[in-house]
Amino acid sequence: MADTGWPGCSKSLKGVILDMCGVLYESGEGDGVAIPGSIEAVKKLKASDLQLRFCTNETQATREKFVAKLQRLGFDISVSEVFSPAPAAVAVLKERALRPHLLVYDGLLPEFDSVDKTNPNCVVIGDAAEQFSYQNLNEAFSVLIGMENPMLFSLGQGRYYKETDGLKLDVGVYMKALEYACDLKAEVVGKPSPTFFQSVLNDMGLQPHEALMIGDDLVNDVGGAQHCGMKGVQVRTGKYRPSDERNSTVMADGTVDNLAQAVDMILNQRH
């Protein structure tokens, strides 16, 4: 009988999906810093017979700028390999003919250049960081509360992430704030939305059981992937906290010290 657990499942894998922040690098001042071993681990995956995609809830920059940063840090990565919430949201907005009021980081605005933003009939929030001021949140609230059927899209639902100078509140916290203020349920675009993971699998042409997700976020990376039928492995870098290993809701298929260790375990199983 085949071992379907971790790392035994690696034998039958056809693709790997990597979270970026907290797995490839730690964010912070400037470009942040690459996590030791991660640059080499990505190289090893690319040299293997496994497909590789990157899946991020990063919403502070366009994919182009974000990928350029990763390249500066030394990673072998291209825009077409990266899946992020903003392009996914743009697709949804166009499909449903929605005009957003945007509460997102200035750096992300170009992603929405092609979208009509006049006379908004929905609100889209991303990780706006410092731009999550009382005034800006009030403005988004006022737009929502003035609608017959308030509609809120959130680019992810993370609680917090780690920068070099400490933990920072993520978009999910402000999503919950607006949900409570307006008594509504937001639609999440990005991880852990099954639609989002499915779009990555579609791009690789793989079934869920043929792919493995590696991330530092137990709920959004690991739990989200598992919910789609993929295996999910957590790294002990980034926002990882020891209490994650005792979580009563989500249990990772495996927990590893870092991406380098995960990749070595995967590739060892395959030889």
Next chain:
Amino acid sequence: MADTGWPGCSKSLKGVILDMCGVLYESGEGDGVAIPGSIEAVKKLKASDLQLRFCTNETQATREKFVAKLQRLGFDISVSEVFSPAPAAVAVLKERALRPHLLVYDGLLPEFDSVDKTNPNCVVIGDAAEQFSYQNLNEAFSVLIGMENPMLFSLGQGRYYKETDGLKLDVGVYMKALEYACDLKAEVVGKPSPTFFQSVLNDMGLQPHEALMIGDDLVNDVGGAQHCGMKGVQVRTGKYRPSDERNSTVMADGTVDNLAQAVDMILNQRH
């Protein structure tokens, strides 16, 4: 058989509790403006045989400053008649030997002068308005997430309130944000906490069925009072919205155009 509904219940009433913002006055630039008829209505209640207390979730100023504002607007009111969350929170903090990190409006800080705030072991949030910056919320979050058993007190749980230039997000929204960020449940001090309403009843020496609450907030004023066994009447001023009258969770015992109408109905029933 006695009519126990509204306004029939007025015959057996011994005390009335009034919410302040949205019932007595509309807040906004400067002192805000008295709601037409409210100054006279308070006078009539004071001239009656009913006891009268004021119960507010106002946390932007000390009771002294807040009452002085109401007096400038023309209301016959004194500090000893007013119940607000900050003094109630101070009592709880001292009782449990807790040292708070405060995220409150600067104007409220003097209420906490007597409390030890070194090496905080809990967080207290009030309606901090513009001071709900990303940085300040992150700071409160960092204090909480660093505790073994994070403890958050919220001075009220309102969603929003009305100022002359529009609706503004209230403390409850940021309470929900921090609850989600830290995966905890806040302890609410102020309306609709039963402990808070009970302290007002105790001060009047009345049983719940002998008192009536009048407010503009369906959940925190009306629902909170009803939960304690009081009657609750909603005014169509302040943050009132027509959809409140179709709410599936809370149904007011009565809905009136404003405080003046409520008081006339009460006093008419008693003569």
